[in-house]
Amino acid sequence: FILVFSIILHTTFATNLPRAREATLIEVSSPTEVLIKAAGLGIDKKHSKPKAAVLDQSANDDAAKTAVWFVLIGGSDPLIQTEKEKVAFQKIEEAFFGIDNIRKFISWEADYYDKRLKTDGGKSLKIEKSFKINKALLEEYLVNKSVFQKFTNISASVGMPTIMVIPESNNDIAPLDLLTQNPDIKKGAEVIEAYLSAKQFSVVVPEQQQVLQELSSTQFALGGSDDDYSYLLALSIGSDVYVSYNISISTRIVGTSDVKKAVVGCRAYETTTGRLLGTETGYSQERPSATNAALIEEAMSDAVDKVISRIINYWKTDLKLGIQYKCIINVSNVFDSEQAEEIIFAVGDACKSVASLLKENTVADHTYDISLWVNPEKYPAVSDIYRAIKASYTGEGIVKRVSISRKLILLSVEEE
Known part of the structure; x- marks a missing residue:
């Protein structure tokens, strides 16, 4: 009875929520704005014979609510993603969807309908029209309402994720x-870079001379690894995430004109594991006499906005476990296989005493490859992690530092 009553109560009083809930992303206009085509369902509860003006206004308001709802909840990469955020938003959704509040987030709307159709024997009106929604204002509002955690609060304790941007190559x-x-x-x-910077991420686009030495030393330390170039580079410069991309521009003749179109692929990977976080493809419109740069910007804007949503969601989730590091320990060949095994067991125990979570990637005769999640308040610097592992180690030999970067800890166990 209580459950039924609560459902009826919610249905009766939840008058501000959008009714249509049908929308499509048309384009990403800028790092802060998206163009949405949304449906609206207009009703007139005050008159036995619905008034056209009332139906129009009701449908317009509902379309505006639906457009904002799509950005918040309804799309493939909504702003609200975690269960904690969904629960927090449910507490304010009735007030949030008041039309005066919704209008604050609309920077532009079309002055015409794409579709207009009376339904239910003329008692309701369904429309479709386009809106530009300011995502930045939405995010700011939800931070102020404690639905989102403020990124500056996160960065104060653990730092914003560093992201490396690099093209794919054969x-x-x-x-x-x-x-x-x-x-x-x-x-x-x-x-x-522009999109990531607008979201307050720290961005690294590596330059040739800056990273060649670090890359070579990383490959050497990993034993001449044949791993993907981008992955090794991301490890060597210490990024949390790396984004790779490819670009293709095609041309065809339409009538007497050449028209061009850009297609871009954009992928985000977790640096320490190489795990794919998200992949998107973006397209420009076919345009005559357009520069390659304009087409690339249009297509890339479409793809990178969705990838950024995946990165943000990953970062929020990963922070619950701590800061993640890749740690590789090489055991000196002066130890035989049985000794090396015992040493690896002892190293594992030392690492577990430091980490809130440990994942083993590879356990070989003389190599121990792991991922560590560490409490940043207890170990604010990567050197603190090394010192703690070294101090906790009780096995044969001595732990020595080979190389330490922002995300990669390379250690060895040598004979004393």
Whole structure:
């Protein structure tokens, strides 16, 4: 009885929530705005014979609510993602969807309908029209209402995620060479940089001379690893996430004009494991006489906005466990296989005493490859982690530092 009553009560009083809840993302207009086509369902409860003006206003208001609802909850990459955020938003959703509040987040709306159709024997009106929604204002509002945690609060304790941006490449040319030699590839990196910077991420676009030495030392420390170039580079410069991308521009003749279209692929990976966080494809419109740069910006904007949503969701989730590091321990060959096994067991125990969570990636005869999640308040610097592991180790030999970067800890166990 109580459950039934609560459902009836919610249905009776939840008058501000959108009715239509049908919408489509048209384009990402900028790092802060998206263009949405939304349906609206107009009703007139005051008159036995519905008034056209009332139906129109009701449908317009409902379409506006639906457009904002789509950005918040309804799309494939909504702003509200975690269960905690959903519960917090439910507490304020009735007031939030008041039409005066909703209008604050609409920066533009079409002055015409894409569709207009009377339904239910003329008692209701269904429309479709387009709106531009300001996502930045939405995020700010939800932070102020404690639905979202303020990113500055997160960054104060653990730092914002550092993201490396690098193009995909085949074996013929290195990605870093593509950045300097191909203007289309360079433009792609610039667009991604702009979007990430607008979201307050720390962005790294590696330059050739800056990273070659670090990359070489990382490969050497990993024993001449054949791992993906981008993955090794991300580890060497200490990014939390790396974003790779590719660009393709096609041309065809329409009538007497050449029209061009850009297609871009954008992928985000977790640096310490190489795990794919999200992949999206973006498209520009076919346009005559358009520059490659304009087409790339249009297509990349569509793709990178969705990938950023995946990165934000990953970062929120991962922070619950602590800061993640990749740690590789090599045991000296002076120890035989049985000794090395006991040493690896002892190293594992030392690492577990430091980590809130430990995941084993590889356990070989003389190599121990793990991922660690560490409390940043207890171990604010990566060197603190090394010191704690070294102090906790009770096995044969001595733990020594090979190399330590922001996300990669390379250690060895040597004979004393």
